[in-house]
Amino acid sequence: MSRPKQSDTDSRPTHTIEDYLMTMHVMERDSGKIVAARLAEMMGVTPATVTMTLRRMQRDEWISGHRRREIHLTELGREAARSVTRRHMLTEWLLVKIFKFPIFETHDEAHRIEHAISPKLEERMYEILGKPELCPHGNPLPGNEALTKDWVSLVDIPVGAEVIIRRVHEFAEDNQELLAFLGEKKIAPEKKALIKENLPFNQTLTIEIGDGIVTLGFAAAKHIFVEIIKS
Ligand SMILES: [Zn+2]
Ligand SMILES: [Zn+2]
Numbered sequence: 001m002s003r004p005k006q007s008d009t010d011s012r013p014t015h016t017i018e019d020y021l022m023t024m025h026v027m028e029r030d031s032g033k034i035v036a037a038r039l040a041e042m043m044g045v046t047p048a049t050v051t052m053t054l055r056r057m058q059r060d061e062w063i064s065g066h067r068r069r070e071i072h073l074t075e076l077g078r079e080a081a082r083s084v085t086r087r088h089m090l091t092e093w094l095l096v097k098i099f100k101f102p103i104f105e106t107h108d109e110a111h112r113i114e115h116a117i118s119p120k121l122e123e124r125m126y127e128i129l130g131k132p133e134l135c136p137h138g139n140p141l142p143g144n145e146a147l148t149k150d151w152v153s154l155v156d157i158p159v160g161a162e163v164i165i166r167r168v169h170e171f172a173e174d175n176q177e178l179l180a181f182l183g184e185k186k187i188a189p190e191k192k193a194l195i196k197e198n199l200p201f202n203q204t205l206t207i208e209i210g211d212g213i214v215t216l217g218f219a220a221a222k223h224i225f226v227e228i229i230k231s
Contacts, residue, residue: 013080015115017057019043021081022088024063024073026170029145034071044174082142083122087114089135090125096136097129103136103188104168104179138167138189138225151225154205155218157195163226165191172223185214187224 013021023042027034036054040047054071057063062077073081091110095101101109117125126132133144140148151166166189172178182188187209196213197206203218216224 012083012115013057013060013062016053017060017062018080018084018115019111020053020057021062021073021077022084024071024077025081025085025142028073029140034073036069036071039071042171042174084114085142086126087117087122089132089139089141090122090129091117092135092137093129093132094125102183104183106136107173107176107179134167136189137170137173138165139170148225151227154195154207154216154221154224154226155198157198157205157226157228158231159195159198160231161195161228162230163193163195163228165189165193165224166227167225169223169225172220178220178223181220185212186210187214192229193226 012018020039020043023039024034027038027042036050037047039054040050043050045053054063057077058065061074062080064072064074064077088110091114092103092106094113095106095109096103132141133147134140138148138151148167154163157163165187168182168188172182187193191209193207193209195205196208197204197215199205200218204215205218205221206213206215208214
């Protein structure tokens with residue numbers, strides 16, 4: 001059997017660096033750039049810690065020419081970022097499909113497991129889990145970004161529209177209280193909802209979902225992306 005082309009687990013970055021790389025992948029995917037200032041907030045560490053980690057990442061050639069504001073992944077860094085993102089998402093599916101975890105309780109477990117998965121196991125997981133294009137939260141596995149481009153943030157949906165929830169963005173995943181709330185209210189991909197109220201001056205919107213009425217602040221709602229079925 002030929003060797004898998006992905007780097008071996010031994011030549012991978014550390015867990016911490018992999019987690020930075022995954023966040024960088026998401027930032028670059030969404031906005032085309034990686035802003036150092038936002039990393040501290042996303043990673044839940046101080047700016048000084050971020051600066052130190054970025055210096056290490058530059059030394060090890062995961063990123064290049066790190067100037068103050070904007071960060072660029074090297075070829076090597078980008079491949080490593082895509083690799084850990086894939087492993088994270090496949091692990092989420094493993095937890096949901098095989099181990100029956102509720103979809104909003106996969107985050108911590110996935111972070112424990114994802115770093116240990118070899119390229120060979122990743123390949124097997126991908127096959128057995130049915131070659132998924134999206135994670136259980138509707139975020140694209142690297143290479144499948146086009147699938148999500150027509151979904152609109154819930155914040156921008158007018159009153160009266162019927163929608164199908166398609167995606168809860170990765171950046172919601174670090175907020176445990178928000179995830180618990182979404183889980184409790186059963187706000188998840190594939191669920192239908194009706195927009196009852198959208199109040200920009202109040203930064204809230206209200207949706208009917210299942211048998212319930214739920215009010216969300218824009219700060220939470222901006223992470224939820226939907227497909228309009230009737231406007
Ligand atoms: Zn992790
Ligand atoms: Zn996910």
